[in-house]
Amino acid sequence: AQSVAQPEDQVNVAEGNPLTVKCTYSVSGNPYLFWYVQYPNRGLQFLLKYITGDNLVKGSYGFEAEFNKSQTSFHLKKPSALVSDSALYFCAVREGGGADGLTFGKGTHLIIQP
């Protein structure tokens, strides 16, 4: 079975500072990893994904994520936070060649303080 853990319910960062939202995963095969963002009363929007190749992947709105196979992590990062980055962030995993649906973490509220 595949699973995702987001250990922080909430992350607070001052505007302009770097931010990190943590994610660890568990799959029995090769992981396909995704980050999504959700703004209030909206659906989820895709940010970025790791399938294979370079461990550092870049996505929308200046976000990037680093895949670390030995630590089974896929942390979301941004060098300089904006107030508009405040939202709910979800990490998700799909096992390559395995079960069909994405498995999501419980989400992390990111709050950027002016």
Added chain:
Amino acid sequence: DAGITQSPRYKITETGRQVTLMCHQTWSHSYMFWYRQDLGHGLRLIYYSAAADITDKGEVPDGYVVSRSKTENFPLTLESATRSQTSVYFCASSRFDRDTEAFFGQGTRLTVV
């Protein structure tokens, strides 16, 4: 307009009633999914479909029924609604390729009273 749309956006129903949530996508994506979002649980997969006439259970399928007679539509039916099914429901779709991202609808907020 192209995209994935859910209807209704908001629904209040009574315990025991049957209710159907609609999902329509215009991309001809093979895969479609239904998730529910609850505080403390994130998103949990209810049912998914790999193609028309092919459906399978996800993590929390009890009390739900799906069908997919056409590629573009994937309705979710609560046969006899219960208060525990009060939630926000999201439909999503993705291409056949397994490494592609899913695109989500705006969600349906369902309240069972």
